[in-house]
Amino acid sequence: MLGKNGRLVGIVARPSDGACDLPAIVILNTGIVHRVGHHRMYVGMSRQLASAGHTVVRFDFSGIGDSVARHDDLSPIRACLSEIKEVLDGIADNYGVRRFVLVGLCSGADHAVLYGRGDPRVEGLVLMDPTLPPTARYYFHYVMQRFANLRSWFSVATGRSGLLHLVASHLLSQVEPKATGIERLALQDLQFSPYLAQCYRAVAERGVRMLAVFTSVSVRHTYHKQILDSFPEASAGGALRLEYFPESDHVFSTPSARKRLSRLIESWLLIG
Amino acid sequence: MNPLYLGTAARRLFGIHEPAAAARAGRVRAALFCYPLGQEYIYAHRSMRHLASKLASSGFQTLRFDYFGTGDSGGEESDSDEYGLQCDVRTAIETLKEIAQAPKVTLIGLRAGANIAAKAASPAEVERLILWDPILATQQLPAGAPVLEIGTALDAFADRLLIVVSENRETYDEFHKACAAHSAQFNAIEFIPSPCPWQESATVTGALPVPAILRMQQWLQ
Numbered sequence: 084m085l086g087k088n089g090r091l092v093g094i095v096a097r098p099s100d101g102a103c104d105l106p107a108i109v110i111l112n113t114g115i116v117h118r119v120g121h122h123r124m125y126v127g128m129s130r131q132l133a134s135a136g137h138t139v140v141r142f143d144f145s146g147i148g149d150s151v152a153r154h155d156d157l158s159p160i161r162a163c164l165s166e167i168k169e170v171l172d173g174i175a176d177n178y179g180v181r182r183f184v185l186v187g188l189c190s191g192a193d194h195a196v197l198y199g200r201g202d203p204r205v206e207g208l209v210l211m212d213p214t215l216p217p218t219a220r221y222y223f224h225y226v227m228q229r230f231a232n233l234r235s236w237f238s239v240a241t242g243r244s245g246l247l248h249l250v251a252s253h254l255l256s257q258v259e260p261k262a263t264g265i266e267r268l269a270l271q272d273l274q275f276s277p278y279l280a281q282c283y284r285a286v287a288e289r290g291v292r293m294l295a296v297f298t299s300v301s302v303r304h305t306y307h308k309q310i311l312d313s314f315p316e317a318s319a320g321g322a323l324r325l326e327y328f329p330e331s332d333h334v335f336s337t338p339s340a341r342k343r344l345s346r347l348i349e350s351w352l353l354i355g
Numbered sequence: 356m357n358p359l360y361l362g363t364a365a366r367r368l369f370g371i372h373e374p375a376a377a378a379r380a381g382r383v384r385a386a387l388f389c390y391p392l393g394q395e396y397i398y399a400h401r402s403m404r405h406l407a408s409k410l411a412s413s414g415f416q417t418l419r420f421d422y423f424g425t426g427d428s429g430g431e432e433s434d435s436d437e438y439g440l441q442c443d444v445r446t447a448i449e450t451l452k453e454i455a456q457a458p459k460v461t462l463i464g465l466r467a468g469a470n471i472a473a474k475a476a477s478p479a480e481v482e483r484l485i486l487w488d489p490i491l492a493t494q495q496l497p498a499g500a501p502v503l504e505i506g507t508a509l510d511a512f513a514d515r516l517l518i519v520v521s522e523n524r525e526t527y528d529e530f531h532k533a534c535a536a537h538s539a540q541f542n543a544i545e546f547i548p549s550p551c552p553w554q555e556s557a558t559v560t561g562a563l564p565v566p567a568i569l570r571m572q573q574w575l576q
Contacts, residue, residue: 084358092358092371094427116558117400119426126427149356149371149404 085142086169092149093118093142093170096133097178106182106206106352107138107174109167111191113334117148120188121334124341128186131345137352138178142170160197167198175204182206184352189213189333193279200285207292209348212333215304215313216276224305276313284316293323294351296344298331324351361420361450368443369427370420371404372454373411385455386410386575387447388419389468389475392435392497395553396425399465401561402552406463406568413572416455420447422471435499444475452480461575466490466553467500473508474501483515484508485571488522488553491529505533509543517574521549521567545570 085091098105110125112118118141119126129139144163146152153162167185174180184207185195192213199205217225286293295310295317304310307327310317317323326347331340362368375384388403390396407417421428422443424435444462451460459482464472469489476484489503490496508516518534520527527546534544549564550557557563 084356092356094369114558115401115561116397119397119400121397122394123425123432148400149358151356 085140085173086166090145090151090153091142091166091170093140094129095174095178096129096139096141098133098136098138100136103138103178103180105136105138106184107140107171107178107180108132108184108186108352109170109174110139110141111163111167111185111187111194112144112147113188113191115147118143122336122338122341124188124335124344127341128345128348132349132352135349135352138174138180140170140174142166160194163194164198164201167194168202171202171204184209186348187211187213196279196282196286199291200282200289203289205286205291207294207352208286209294209296209351211296211344212298212303213295213310214275214279215309216279218309218312220312221305221309224300225302228300228305280314280316283314284319287317287319287322290320290322292351293317294326294348295323296326296328296347298328298333298335300329301333303333362423362443362446366423366439366443366446367429368420368423368446370418370447370450371407372451373407373417373419375414375416376412377414382414383416383455383457384414384575385416385418385451385457385460387444387451387460387462388417389444389462389464389472390419390421390426391466391468391553392422392425392500393467394555395466395497398555398557399553402557402564402568403465405563406571409568409572410575413576415461415575416451416457418447418451418454420450437499437501440471440499441475441501444471445480448475448480461485463487463571464489467497470496470500470503473503473505476508476511478511481512483517483575484512485517485519485574487519487567487571488526488551489518489530491526491533493529505530509534514543516543517571518544519567519571520544520546521564522551523548 085093125141129141132139143150144166171183183205185199185205186209187195188211192210195208199208297304328340335341335344357372359370359372360367361370388407391399403419407419411417422435422440424430424432448460459480461483462472462476462481463485465487467490469486473486492502520530530544547567547570549567550562552564
């Protein structure tokens with residue numbers, strides 16, 4: 084059990100020689116999926132990285148997986164950030180590790196960036212399909228990809244088009260007063276993007292290495308390098324490395340995609 | 356929540372024991388959960404945990420565990436086979452009986468976990484059996500999952516067996532025919548429309564199968 088008062092359930096994989104000079108890897112939940120990950124992705128990843136000499140932690144945020152829910156009034160985002168700190172503190176105290184790399188898919192990637200801006204112990208981030216706000220080029224590719232699809236035309240005609248909803252949301256975010264602070268926003272809210280941009284800038288300025296992995300184009304991102312347009316701050320200082328898995332879906336369903344991902348992360352960690 | 360490892364060093368299983376909130380006077384009750392297989396395990400994890408917590412608050416000692424080669428247990432996916440899954444269930448039954456100091460346990464299986472539970476359950480060790488959306492022989496079975504033997508389960512457990520179908524009326528009708536073909540007087544199967552906990556939508560919408568969970572809790576009281 085991890086965290087304050089042992090509220091958080093997690094699994095710690097240690098290198099067999101007990102060494103602690105390599106950074107510890109902390110893998111964050113994706114949405115409400117528990118610490119095992121889609122297709123047991125994080126179990127395989129943590130075993131591979133532990134055999135490479137890292138201490139690896141997979142844990143459940145409160146209310147997710149096997150961790151008990153919180154009963155305070157912290158917002159979900161603040162609660163996640165606070166729990167990441169608790170887990171890092173616990174690993175530092177128990178295993179003497181002082182350097183950390185955070186790993187996350189989708190919302191897990193966003194939490195990694197949000198947390199990484201403020202903790203100097205975090206020296207690396209592995210971000211898989213992080214949230215990216217749409218750009219002009221995003222809309223162009225989105226329309227082109229659906230242009231020849233009759234079903235898309237039908238969706239537009241009946242008002243069910245995802246693009247229409249996204250554009251409306253984007254316009255509303257410009258017109259409505261911006262929410263102050265992040266407490267009232269969800270990660271996917273377009274109003275959250277400026278705050279995410281600040282976090283990317285902060286981690287880049289701090290020299291935090293980032294490995295950003297993107298899977299096949301989807302409604303989340305419609306072209307390679309979209310992150311460079313959505314968050315140009317992320318590439319400041321040259322610490323951002325982009326990798327693509329065009330053959331993989333969002334949750335790395337195939338064993339070959341998961342194997343390639345684990346090897347990529349392991350080799351990227353070695354370079355650091 | 357008490358995380359623990361059960362089984363042997365060669366076949367180490369991960370489990371979560373949730374103690375009973377308050378013991379019911381004079382009666383020790385224990386419930387063991389058999390998860391689905393494959394991605395259905397991921398989607399259903401939250402619902403199974405929710406049901407376990409409900410039962411724990413009702414006085415059950417509960418144990419959820421991962422089969423060898425799945426979840427946080429040892430081994431790889433390729434290590435999981437039908438015989439091994441049965442052995443894992445028996446290991447978990449013995450562990451829970453010891454933790455709870457109970458002579459028998461209630462076995463609850465969802466999807467392939469229901470098929471596995473039906474095959475592994477013996478009246479000598481299992482007090483009551485809940486098969487939640489088991490997979491019929493006419494449907495695709497994940498590797499390692501046994502064919503559902505409804506007749507055997509009905510013979511062994513009679514009115515101590517509950518089959519919950521939450522997906523749709525057509526599936527319920529198929530089960531009803533299978534049960535009725537075996538015992539015209541027996542009606543263990545209930546159709547309780549609920550969000551399917553073993554489908555991807557469960558992790559997208561976060562919807563819990565509340566009607567099914569409440570019915571199972573009520574049936575076990």
